Amino acid sequence: MTRSHESPDHDVNRRRLLRGMGAAGVVGVSGCLGGDGGEGEENGSDGGRVGDREEQEVDFADLQEGGTLRIAATANVDSFDPPYSTDAQSTQAQGFVFEQLVTSDRDGNLYPWLAEAYEEVETNDVDRTVYEEYMVSVGANEEGVLDTEEQVIVRHPDDDPIEDDEVRVLTPEEAAAAVDDGVFGMQFRYRLREGIQFHDGEELTAENVVRTAERYENSDLSAQTYDSLLHARAVDEYTVDLYAQVPDAEAERELPGLSIHSTEQAELEGGELDPRQGNDPIGTGPYTLEAFEDEQYYELAKFEEYWVERAGVDSIDWFDGPEEYPDGPVIDEIQVEIVEDDASRSAALQNDEVDVTTGLETQTLDQFDDSENFRIAAVEAGSYDYVQYPVNVEPWDDARLRRAVNHLVPRENIAENVFNGWVRPAWTDIPSIAEESGTTDPEALEERLRPYNEYDPERADELIGEVIDDTGIETPIEVRLEVNADNNDRVQMLELIAEAMEQSGHFEASLETYEWNTYIARVLDPEYQNDGHIPCIGLSGTFNPESFCNALHHSENVGQCCNLNGINDPELDRLMDGARYDIEVIEDEQLRAERYDEIWQYLADERYSSITHFGITEAVMNTAVVGFRANPFIETLYSFALYSPQERQAIWLDREE
Amino acid sequence: MSLRRFILYRVLSIIPILFGVSVITFGLFHLTPGDPVSQMVALNPDITASQEAQLRARYELDGPVWQQYLAWIGNVLTGDFGMVLRNNRPVSAIVLARLPETIALGLFGWAFALVIAIPTGIYAAVNKDRFGDTVSRFVALSGISIPNFWLGLMLILVFSLWAGLWPVIPPSRLPLYHPRMLWYLILPGVTIGTAAAASIMRVLRTSMAEEMNEDYVTAARAKGLPERQVVLKHVLRNSLISVVTLAATLTAGIVAGSVVVEVVFNWPGLGRELIVAINAREINLLMAITLFTGVFIILANLLADVLYAVLDPRIRYD
Numbered sequence: 001m002t003r004s005h006e007s008p009d010h011d012v013n014r015r016r017l018l019r020g021m022g023a024a025g026v027v028g029v030s031g032c033l034g035g036d037g038g039e040g041e042e043n044g045s046d047g048g049r050v051g052d053r054e055e056q057e058v059d060f061a062d063l064q065e066g067g068t069l070r071i072a073a074t075a076n077v078d079s080f081d082p083p084y085s086t087d088a089q090s091t092q093a094q095g096f097v098f099e100q101l102v103t104s105d106r107d108g109n110l111y112p113w114l115a116e117a118y119e120e121v122e123t124n125d126v127d128r129t130v131y132e133e134y135m136v137s138v139g140a141n142e143e144g145v146l147d148t149e150e151q152v153i154v155r156h157p158d159d160d161p162i163e164d165d166e167v168r169v170l171t172p173e174e175a176a177a178a179v180d181d182g183v184f185g186m187q188f189r190y191r192l193r194e195g196i197q198f199h200d201g202e203e204l205t206a207e208n209v210v211r212t213a214e215r216y217e218n219s220d221l222s223a224q225t226y227d228s229l230l231h232a233r234a235v236d237e238y239t240v241d242l243y244a245q246v247p248d249a250e251a252e253r254e255l256p257g258l259s260i261h262s263t264e265q266a267e268l269e270g271g272e273l274d275p276r277q278g279n280d281p282i283g284t285g286p287y288t289l290e291a292f293e294d295e296q297y298y299e300l301a302k303f304e305e306y307w308v309e310r311a312g313v314d315s316i317d318w319f320d321g322p323e324e325y326p327d328g329p330v331i332d333e334i335q336v337e338i339v340e341d342d343a344s345r346s347a348a349l350q351n352d353e354v355d356v357t358t359g360l361e362t363q364t365l366d367q368f369d370d371s372e373n374f375r376i377a378a379v380e381a382g383s384y385d386y387v388q389y390p391v392n393v394e395p396w397d398d399a400r401l402r403r404a405v406n407h408l409v410p411r412e413n414i415a416e417n418v419f420n421g422w423v424r425p426a427w428t429d430i431p432s433i434a435e436e437s438g439t440t441d442p443e444a445l446e447e448r449l450r451p452y453n454e455y456d457p458e459r460a461d462e463l464i465g466e467v468i469d470d471t472g473i474e475t476p477i478e479v480r481l482e483v484n485a486d487n488n489d490r491v492q493m494l495e496l497i498a499e500a501m502e503q504s505g506h507f508e509a510s511l512e513t514y515e516w517n518t519y520i521a522r523v524l525d526p527e528y529q530n531d532g533h534i535p536c537i538g539l540s541g542t543f544n545p546e547s548f549c550n551a552l553h554h555s556e557n558v559g560q561c562c563n564l565n566g567i568n569d570p571e572l573d574r575l576m577d578g579a580r581y582d583i584e585v586i587e588d589e590q591l592r593a594e595r596y597d598e599i600w601q602y603l604a605d606e607r608y609s610s611i612t613h614f615g616i617t618e619a620v621m622n623t624a625v626v627g628f629r630a631n632p633f634i635e636t637l638y639s640f641a642l643y644s645p646q647e648r649q650a651i652w653l654d655r656e657e
Numbered sequence: 658m659s660l661r662r663f664i665l666y667r668v669l670s671i672i673p674i675l676f677g678v679s680v681i682t683f684g685l686f687h688l689t690p691g692d693p694v695s696q697m698v699a700l701n702p703d704i705t706a707s708q709e710a711q712l713r714a715r716y717e718l719d720g721p722v723w724q725q726y727l728a729w730i731g732n733v734l735t736g737d738f739g740m741v742l743r744n745n746r747p748v749s750a751i752v753l754a755r756l757p758e759t760i761a762l763g764l765f766g767w768a769f770a771l772v773i774a775i776p777t778g779i780y781a782a783v784n785k786d787r788f789g790d791t792v793s794r795f796v797a798l799s800g801i802s803i804p805n806f807w808l809g810l811m812l813i814l815v816f817s818l819w820a821g822l823w824p825v826i827p828p829s830r831l832p833l834y835h836p837r838m839l840w841y842l843i844l845p846g847v848t849i850g851t852a853a854a855a856s857i858m859r860v861l862r863t864s865m866a867e868e869m870n871e872d873y874v875t876a877a878r879a880k881g882l883p884e885r886q887v888v889l890k891h892v893l894r895n896s897l898i899s900v901v902t903l904a905a906t907l908t909a910g911i912v913a914g915s916v917v918v919e920v921v922f923n924w925p926g927l928g929r930e931l932i933v934a935i936n937a938r939e940i941n942l943l944m945a946i947t948l949f950t951g952v953f954i955i956l957a958n959l960l961a962d963v964l965y966a967v968l969d970p971r972i973r974y975d
């Protein structure tokens with residue numbers, strides 16, 4: 001089976017219509033609102049103050065070139081080395097400099113980027129045991145540390161490094177041998193654009209992709225990279241194959257997620273690709289790093305030889321934007337100040353010391369939203385908060401009790417009064433960014449599942465009554481809700497839930513807060529599941545629907561992020577694996593969506609966790625910044641806004657406004 | 658004991674004190690949950706327990722605490738304070754880069770405190786129980802009571818946002834020794850020095866008010882010395898001994914206050930770095946900052962003791 005990807009599917013879906021995308025002629029749209037502040041209050045919490053925003057129209061004929069964009073970032077850049085950094089601010093900084101083989105729009109549609117085209121060449125119906133004959137045995141100590149310097153690509157599913165003294169693993173050399181023999185899950189072929197230059201003048205070739213993949217071995221990102229990737233191989237100078245370990249519906253998105261390195265920097269030791277180590281990052285991206293002062297600021301300047309600039313945006317075959325759309329970002333310089341304190345960032349923006357910032361509390365957002373001198377660009381993100389029930393401790397092993405408490409979670413109240421309408425209540429377990437693959441019909445799904453998640457004390461009372469009648473448990477049930485103390489919004493949210501539980505008369509609910517590191521260590525302890533508490537945590541999902549169910553519920557994630565209460569439901573595991581790692585769902589996207597619909601229904605019935613709301617990604621800016629639209633992911637917020645032909649997105653500065 | 662021997666003795670006593678501080682800090686830090694690896698993997702569903710252990714082994718965080726401490730202290734004795742794990746940078750480079758910023762801020766805070774407190778204290782003592790004294794005592798009490806972070810935010814609100822006299826973010830591209838930095842030091846310096854100024858003023862006022870009733874003051878006045886000379890030459894000098902007693906405590910307060918003030922004003926000093934180190938569980942950085950702070954406070958105490966001798970020759974070092 002072969003699927004080509006010269007350009008993505010351009011079906012107009014519901015969200016595109018809602019956003020008014022694809023306006024004809026030279027008019028694009030921006031997700032910024034001048035601060036009238038009126039809309040949000042009338043909207044209620046369903047659309048929230050984000051979902052129902054009108055979008056500012058921008059005309060690329062008015063575009064102004066040049067200027068310096070001043071950003072206030074929320075934290076220091078820990079590292080400019082892509083495989084050796086996991087924090088959002090580092091990824092954000094790297095996004096100006098590095099690029100990947102593909103890019104995506106705000107709906108998760110993929111577009112060839114450094115690759116001019118890619119295709120799925122072959123898919124084989126295998127599981128990870130197929131590599132058994134290529135595997136080598138390595139020792140494992142009692143903590144599960146493997147006695148090998150090599151990257152473990154695949155561990156034999158029957159071996160447990162903590163239980164066993166030796167485990168069978170597939171390392172890069174054997175992975176290459178397996179591919180030689182035609183043993184692999186999936187093969188994707190990427191044809192690179194010719195003439196793309198790195199900042200040091202080197203031309204991008206297939207070898208850069210291969211060496212980059214090798215540099216991700218045993219890095220801080222190796223776990224997520226080699227979760228899917230089996231092997232990278234150059235076919236010729238401009239063609240590279242990436243192989244997946246097993247049939248994987250997310251492989252198309254996961255495999256090319258490498259920030260491509262220059263040859264020189266692919267040789268650097270881990271963590272050394274950083275100005276603090278004397279190595280300014282070199283990528284193919286639109287900006288070069290000009291200055292960096294640790295924990296204070298960094299500065300970027302436009303890369304004059306940027307490939308889109310040289311070839312013209314019309315050279316990208318899927319681009320169908322207006323004639324006036326620029327051939328690259330138009331802002332000359334970017335100055336990023338590192339300001340960790342929220343109040344200082346907010347004050348700096350008001351004082352015209354910076355043009356744009358993020359990470360402000362919802363109350364502060366309200367103030368900016370009410371001002372005519374500022375705009376807010378916001379979009380629903382993949383972030384979500386959830387509480388999880390102690391399913392292995394009586395009486396919480398009864399799904400009716402969990403469903404009852406779920407009816408006591410005042411989602412609308414939380415969205416309106418804790419988050420001031422900036423977030424959307426989670427009527428289903430899946431946010432809009434993952435609906436494309438995650439459901440056959442978002443509206444029908446919400447219609448079906450919303451009754452399960454409405455605040456309904458009467459229904460809760462009925463369900464608890466049933467549990468009391470059947471099991472004879474005594475009420476009030478004592479329970480402790482737990483949360484990290486440094487997130488005021490989350491603490492307030494738990495207070496509301498605890499109060500609702502208390503008011504039901506069936507619970508004595510207390511709330512305990514912990515310092516972040518203490519809390520994480522506590523809830524990720526495998527023994528935590530036996531304590532009978534209800535923890536609350538926030539996670540960030542992706543376009544992959546799996547990210548909204550797997551981390552919370554898969555038995556593989558007990559004792560690690562983020563199955564905190566030891567949920568071990570083989571049927572649910574089977575459903576989740578079947579929605580991603582099954583050759584049928586790769587060939588039939590509709591079937592995959594149907595399987596996820598089944599999962600959401602299953603979760604509504606079992607209610608192991610209650611997702612409370614979906615967060616937003618937002619940027620607050622002065623009116624000099626024109627055309628800024630937010631991307632669901634904070635990591636790509638600025639690089640996306642500066643220049644994204646796939647969404648006809650570009651920003652410019654109009655200091656006259 | 659001579660002054661020289663006393664100083665030598667006190668300098669040598671720094672070693673066991675710092676050793677004790679390092680043991681306690683290292684031990685307490687390891688009693689708190691989390692380390693840089695748990696930070697890295699905390700919310701990453703892709704990391705298995707085995708991979709987490711692998712990372713911990715890579716960063717040498719998997720041994721018992723005493724073993725880690727011995728390794729750390731062994732390195733410190735050779736001048737190696739280790740690396741910051743999250744960005745692979747030498748701790749000593751970070752501390753040396755941040756130390757001048759904190760020292761500048763501390764010195765400015767001290768200067769502000771003395772410039773404000775001494776004249777005000779003298780004025781309040783000379784005008785004891787009059788309106789001016791009452792006002793200055795009220796202001797001093799407010800200065801002690803107002804939390805640093807609140808005062809800092811108020812100063813930003815009034816002088817940066819409303820008056821537009823100072824930027825919210827200090828100009829990070831200017832070197833610290835640039836003359837213009839004096840201007841940018843004013844707001845954080847005032848914030849960090851206010852409580853010290855208030856304390857000094859109150860102590861000085863009380864001390865001077867007591868000294869004013871001493872016989873030698875009456876005698877000086879009887880000899881016909883001008884009041885100004887009596888107050889500034891005799892009374893003030895004797896009263897300053899009480900202020901010096903406070904100095905070490907106030908220095909510790911200024912060092913502690915720098916943590917909050919540097920965060921509020923985005924001032925790139927050791928205080929802000931300490932917060933980063935604690936949140937990121939960067940033990941090497943935390944230990945280095947703790948040791949530097951410890952040395953600084955011990956030296957401040959030593960300086961205070963030496964100043965006693967300068968101000969009051971009757972003091973003996975036993």
